[in-house]
Amino acid sequence: MTNAFLRLTGISKSFAGVQALRDVDLTIERGRVHCLVGENGSGKSTLIKIIAGVYQRDTGEYVIDGKNLARLQPIDAIREGVQVIYQDFSLFPNLTVAENIALNEEVAEGRRWVNWQQVRNVAADALAQIEVNIPLDVTVGEVSVANKQLIAVAKAMRQNARLIIMDEPTTALTEREIRALFSVLRKLQERDGVAFLFVSHKLDEVLSISEKIIVIRNGKTVSEGERDEYDRARLVYDMTGHSITEKSYDFEPDLSQPPLLKVENLNAEPMLNDINFELRAGEIVGVTGLLGSGRTELALALYGMQPIKSGRITIDQKPVDLRSNRDAIAHGIGYVPEDRLSEGLFLEQSIAKNVVVRTIESLRGSLGLTDPAKISGQVSQWVDALRIKTADPALPVNTLSGGNQQRVVLAKWLASNPKVMILNGPTVGVDVGSKEELHNLMKKLAGEGMGLLVISDDIPELLGTCNRILLMRNGTIVEEINTKETNENKISSKLIED
Amino acid sequence: MKRLLRRNETLVAITLVVLCLVIGLNNPTFFTVGTVFTLLRGSIVTGIFAMGVLIVIISGGIDVSFTAIGVFALYSTVKLMLAYAPDASIWVAFSIAGLIGLGLGLINAFFIAKFKLPTLIVTLGTLSMFHGFLLFAIGNQIIRDVPPALTEFARATVIEIPQARGTANLHPAVFLLVAVAILMWILLRYTMLGRGIYALGGAPEAAERAGFNVTRIQYFIYGFVGLLSGVAGMTFGGLARQANPQDIVGMELNVIAAVVLGGAYLTGGRGTVIGTLLGVILVVIANNSLILIGVPTVWQRVVIGLIILIGTGIPAIQERRAGKITSGLAEA
Structure with a gap:
């Protein structure tokens, strides 16, 4: 497939003798929305950290943009356009929105002095690029969770992101904020061809937002396929290894008794x-x-x-x-x-x-x-x-x-x-x-x-x-x-x- | 306007004005150039110490050893000068004291950056260690026959204004404080190092992820605080015209109180140079001028305590009002 941006094959990783990932395959396609699902402890976070270069894989192939990379440090992954937005967003609550967006760049360029005009320009550009409007001069501690999420996205895009990985992106967002977030992300996907990998275990969300689904269980890829191949029951089955049918709770209150x-x-x-x-x-x-x-x-x-x-x-x-x-x-x-x-x-x-x-x-x-x-x-x-x-x-x-x-x-x-x-x-x-x-x-x-x-x-x-x-x-x-x-x-x- | 009112500096400034009005209306001698110059002179040492404490607090740490570093640097410098170069200039004295302070500060930095120990524990330990070492190994007698450079320094004056009784003198070391404050302001606002200190105090993990060299920043912070403490200690001895190994230690809480009153968060990430200077002046006035309105010396500590409670309490309450109402749900 020519459209693959990142292809992992046969990835294994163990920590102190405990096998966290076994022979995992994963393909990320350009400009598409992927969901990585799995129960707690299934190896999702280990896999993300391997993609980001935070952990080194024990075995397996890592091919990004057609290049086969043997060893990978976080900085290499960033250079290839891989950006991870962790649940805490890696933002500084005490600094302004503008500074939060520009900071990584300033550090990466090895600057010694701060040019505040440039900081504002960088931040304004970054927010304009994702077409959102957040005041630049308030501290990040004062903005909503949804805006923090957008600031993190703006920051990622500023570093030429081609794959943005988001860990549980909708936690603590309201319905409306979730819709607003995804409309921004969809724009980046269509206009800039950015690929997304969401980590989630909200099944309905996974089914409604993703185009491709990857399920892992006990450190192994269980299934990988197009969204249409999945429904709720299959997701549950792939994640847990057995089907779960919940019976509804039948209860006829005894009306002769007073209410509790x-x-x-x-x-x-x-x-x-x-x-x-x-x-x-x-x-x-x-x-x-x-x-x-x-x-x-x-x-x-x-x-x-x-x-x-x-x-x-x-x-x-x-x-x-x-x-x-x-x-x-x-x-x-x-x-x-x-x-x-x-x-x-x-x-x-x-x-x-x-x-x-x-x-x-x-x-x-x-x-x-x-x-x-x-x-x-x-x-x-x-x-x-x-x-x-x-x-x-x-x-x-x-x-x-x-x-x-x-x-x-x-x-x-x-x-x-x-x-x-x-x-x-x-x-x-x-x-x-x-x-x-x-x-x-x-x-x-x-x-x-x-x-x-x-x-x-x-x-x-x-x-x-x-x-x-x-x-x-x-x-x-x-x-x-x-x-x-x-x-x-x-x-x-x-x-x-x- | 609302933003300006919510800023801590504004609050401290208002408190300061009210305090001055209360004192001045009860005792008109407060509003004289002489008082102003005396208060400024009284703010120099606390002010320089406070600038050092400010960057530690912004970075999310705390330093209580700076007084021991100050007195250690002062006393050993005077001893060294008396032994080897009694006629050296005041600049030599400051340089030696600064270097000694830097060295002691780097000892703090080593434990904090290398072993990741809590800053309060490390500096409590070194406070006791530095002071103990000074008394045991270097000397425990007050030196009153200080080198002539110090005597001259104590008498120095840049502005002399004749008053009803005597003259009002402004000591040049006030400019030392001003210079340190400007340096700190530039460091904190316009250098990446300064921004790194704020970043470290705001979110240490994110600072590391953003690419800051946290270890190097910590070495800088504690080394720099040591250097400033050495300079402050030397200033203290110069103004007092003596080197007493029992001086300075004990000032820690006053200095930390001034910094916190000035709006720095003990949890890190926030604090400004202007706010700290205002906090210092507030504490110095409370320490020196309450007596003018008949507050007995023993009550001054109570008043300072009250100012701290009110000064840090009001912003905290404002913040909680602005934030979630259901924040204190620890019981469930």
Whole structure:
């Protein structure tokens, strides 16, 4: 094929005896959009770093632009037009937009003095080239994530990028921002013939944006082909090695019983307006809406973290006053936040300590000191019950994969036996296989009488786990949907209605 | 206008004006050329130290050893001069002190750049080590018979203005501070090295990826801070006309407070020369002039503490208001 820009054949790489990549093939075609998909630990990041010259391959051929390169340093890859945009964008939050764009060039030219006029010109040119408008003189720390992404793209294009690799490019972007980003990228693709390689595990996104798909599993290429050859089921099958069919959650509430949680006419800061709903024991209720619809604010209000202006919240028919998260915890409400890394876990601490942190008070022995035997008993109980895959609970939480980290957050809460669990984006950053297991776990918990409120923008996830879905817009619930009477397209089109 | 108001420098400047008005309206002698010259003289040493601390803080580090370097350089230079060249000029004194400071600073740099140790730990260690070594191996007696060049330096004056009582003198070392400040401003704003220091403080990994030689930048930072500290130490001894091995050490927090008040972030990446100078003047006035409005000496520390809390608290609160409301969600 003449259109190949980069062709890797038989790439292998091992680290300290562990085989990370085995005989991987990959072809990047000029001016096309490729998606590299695979579960966590499948070798995606290793492969990218080999393409970027950060890691040296053990065996295999690397042919770029018709040239067979034996050894490759990062600077060589950059010279050939390979640009990687990592998830942190490699930007400086304290420097201005202009300086961020021009800095790499200045350093590469070995300058000693800064010419601020030139810095501005370079940056203005770079932004004009990708046809976006971002103020040059504000610091990058002040611009939105979407703009940071665009700044990184402008920077890459400035260095004559011919292949731009983006790691999880749509994380933390709203629907509209994603559309804006892709329209910019499509322009570069059509006008300048830039090829893209996205790393993603959002299946719907992969199917909607890519032209070519490459699936890897356990360090091996499983399949490589045109977008049309794939559908959701095949992607899941290729990624996990088995097919996953999610059964929807059938639940008929026992209407003779009072609801577990009842919210009436709730108004809360900053924008929640007249919220009414009920949650019964054993129910899994989904909450969805666009970013900014108030779905996270609702969760925070119920967890006592958002000032409530008026309205009534009752749990087991008793009115409760939620002024702080301590109140919420005392009334049996648990909350698993969207960003578990910064808000839900002590990453450097051991799995065991994270599991018992909420219940440490009850694990004291005589003298009021903590009792190691009680603690390890509880830890092993939850590690087993939730099947947290670890060699040793004494290892820090950040040694676990995303799915297993999420289980630790759950274990922490379950140990304190809450009545209502609010899960915000429970499977964000979790790969397909673990996702299924987490969903089964949620259903099991509901089956045991807990009430679950699941906030997510992953519609298939809500359809597969919830019996009802609440649709939010502008801070209020606009519709309640029975999951049996709807489908993904109906909900998606409702989401973007005004 | 809104941007200008949100800038930290503006806030410090306003605080400064208010403080001066309060002091001046209660005690008119504050508004005299004499007071201004005295305060300027009092700002020189703190100011030079602060310029060094500023670049460390911008780079995301912290240095607490600079006072020990200053006194080490001062005391050993005076001893050296007395032993070998008692009649050497003040320029020789400054050069020797600067070189000693540079050498000690490079010791900090070695531990920080080579072993990637936390800067606070390294400089806490060297603070104690340098000072201890000075007292143990070089001398622990106050030297009052300093070389004549220092005595002359102490008396030097560039502007003399007759006052109701005596004359107001401006010491030439004020220009040393001005020169250092201009040098720093050019370094930070117009050299790639300076931008590298900001980059390092903003995102260390990205700085490395962008192609900056982080090790070399760190050697520069800590070496340069050492050099400035040597010069500042020498200035201190020159103005005081003595070399006391117990002087200077203990000033660390005042200097760091001045830099932080001037808007530098302890987390790195932000700070300006103008802001730092304003912070220095604020701290010096609080230290020297509160007595004019009847604040007893023992309360001055309390007032300085309050100024720091308010001066760094207001910007922090402003920032949080501007940012996300739900930022402190540690409990979940």
